[in-house]
Amino acid sequence: MISDQDRDRDTLDTIFSKALQGRTLFKNHKALQSDFVPDHLPFRNTQLSSIAEILAPILHGSKPSNLLIYGKTGTGKTAAARHITTKLAQTAQKKRIDSNFIYCNARMSGTEYRTLCELAIGIGLKIPFTGLAVTEVLSRIQHFMKQHSLKTIFVIDEIDYLIRAYGDDLLYDLTSSSDKISPGFLSLIGISNDLQFKEELGARVQSRLSEEELVFPPYSAEELRTILNERATVALNTKAYTTAAINLCSALSGSEHGDARRAVDLLRIAGEIAEREGSDQLDERHVRIALQKIDQDRVSEALKTLPIHAKIVLLASIYSSQNDSTHSSSGFVYDKYSELCKKTGLEALTTRRVSGLLTELDTLGLLTAAVVNYGRYGRTKKITPQISFAVASKVFESDDTIKHLIH
Numbered sequence: 001m002i003s004d005q006d007r008d009r010d011t012l013d014t015i016f017s018k019a020l021q022g023r024t025l026f027k028n029h030k031a032l033q034s035d036f037v038p039d040h041l042p043f044r045n046t047q048l049s050s051i052a053e054i055l056a057p058i059l060h061g062s063k064p065s066n067l068l069i070y071g072k073t074g075t076g077k078t079a080a081a082r083h084i085t086t087k088l089a090q091t092a093q094k095k096r097i098d099s100n101f102i103y104c105n106a107r108m109s110g111t112e113y114r115t116l117c118e119l120a121i122g123i124g125l126k127i128p129f130t131g132l133a134v135t136e137v138l139s140r141i142q143h144f145m146k147q148h149s150l151k152t153i154f155v156i157d158e159i160d161y162l163i164r165a166y167g168d169d170l171l172y173d174l175t176s177s178s179d180k181i182s183p184g185f186l187s188l189i190g191i192s193n194d195l196q197f198k199e200e201l202g203a204r205v206q207s208r209l210s211e212e213e214l215v216f217p218p219y220s221a222e223e224l225r226t227i228l229n230e231r232a233t234v235a236l237n238t239k240a241y242t243t244a245a246i247n248l249c250s251a252l253s254g255s256e257h258g259d260a261r262r263a264v265d266l267l268r269i270a271g272e273i274a275e276r277e278g279s280d281q282l283d284e285r286h287v288r289i290a291l292q293k294i295d296q297d298r299v300s301e302a303l304k305t306l307p308i309h310a311k312i313v314l315l316a317s318i319y320s321s322q323n324d325s326t327h328s329s330s331g332f333v334y335d336k337y338s339e340l341c342k343k344t345g346l347e348a349l350t351t352r353r354v355s356g357l358l359t360e361l362d363t364l365g366l367l368t369a370a371v372v373n374y375g376r377y378g379r380t381k382k383i384t385p386q387i388s389f390a391v392a393s394k395v396f397e398s399d400d401t402i403k404h405l406i407h
């Protein structure tokens, strides 16, 4: 009789021997991973030149203006900022110009403290990873920069995460510390894919941070095709993919707003699926399977990371629409939401806050909130969930606070 253990070993052996035959489609898998920065960024010459012009003063010892970079997701903001700062750092090093170029992603860092730690590490200052007050860390950094006349450019990517969690005090301090740092200086580059984020900044920080502003427009499907073709040449073996597969990846990623990340992700996942199947060539079928997988993962990820009240609002809208479609006005959803809050012991937010959450859920594509005008009876929002109860419940069941609301 074959034991389970033997069977497992057989399956693993088959997988390994396939891999050992070396029939791989990828020649450089890294080139399709999300943190890869390509040497060449087509269609971003204007933006790259503008950033270079804004930052170039650092090469003759002057403080560059602060810069705010905007643009929807996958429009090349991170890639461009990393590309330019690496190039600048190389030039500065070659010419023996004293300067620091530090990159930090606020979402990854998570806290103000950790963001400042990245800055401290970048300038060569030792700070304990916990335990100090944020203001203390900041003043140690400023003191160190003054003492050593450090000229620094600090890139804070996904800066909106920091503002949303902590407000803009730290940004205020960072952008108004020139006397405390002089003769050194600190220029900030903030990057965000949230076009509304600037409105959340106080007026004083807004004007300081956006001395210069740059917008990254979405790519057209045609542009995505060129980008993807270049990337495929670096990442995949010749003959390991069809032109039709590349075209399909580009068309599928260009249909919403020209998102290069989605195009690159699609190609990578399609390649992995093709390889796992043992195919010799990545074709359109693999791209379609990859698309399904990406969409499912994206929805689950969006649901998982929602704040608790947004989860309850979404659930309320799903339950409301199950009862009767005429009832899915925002008022009805709010009543349902309050009822669910009571069951979890949470205090319900005001209708205004809930209305804001509905707009956010709409932006994420999890529901649509269309304004309906009832003439002199006023206006309301008609709420239509865009995901099924089955999909939501699968994710929410693992959330201890609301799992008992699933029925």
Ligand SMILES: Nc1ncnc2c1ncn2[C@@H]1O[C@H](COP(=O)(O)OP(=O)(O)OP(=O)(O)O)[C@@H](O)[C@H]1O
Pocket (backbone or CB within 6 Å): 033, 034, 035, 036, 037, 038, 040, 041, 042, 043, 044, 071, 072, 073, 074, 075, 076, 077, 078, 079, 080, 192, 193, 227, 260, 261, 264
């Ligand atoms: N012009 C380009 N040429 C080649 N690759 C590009 C180009 N623009 C973007 N990419 C690639 O697309 C992917 C997404 O780009 P990037 O991470 O820079 O987007 P982003 O604008 O920072 O998006 P987000 O706002 O979501 O952070 C990366 O793999 C990047 O290398």
Ligand SMILES: [Mg+2]
Pocket (backbone or CB within 6 Å): 077, 078, 079, 157
């Ligand atoms: Mg980015």
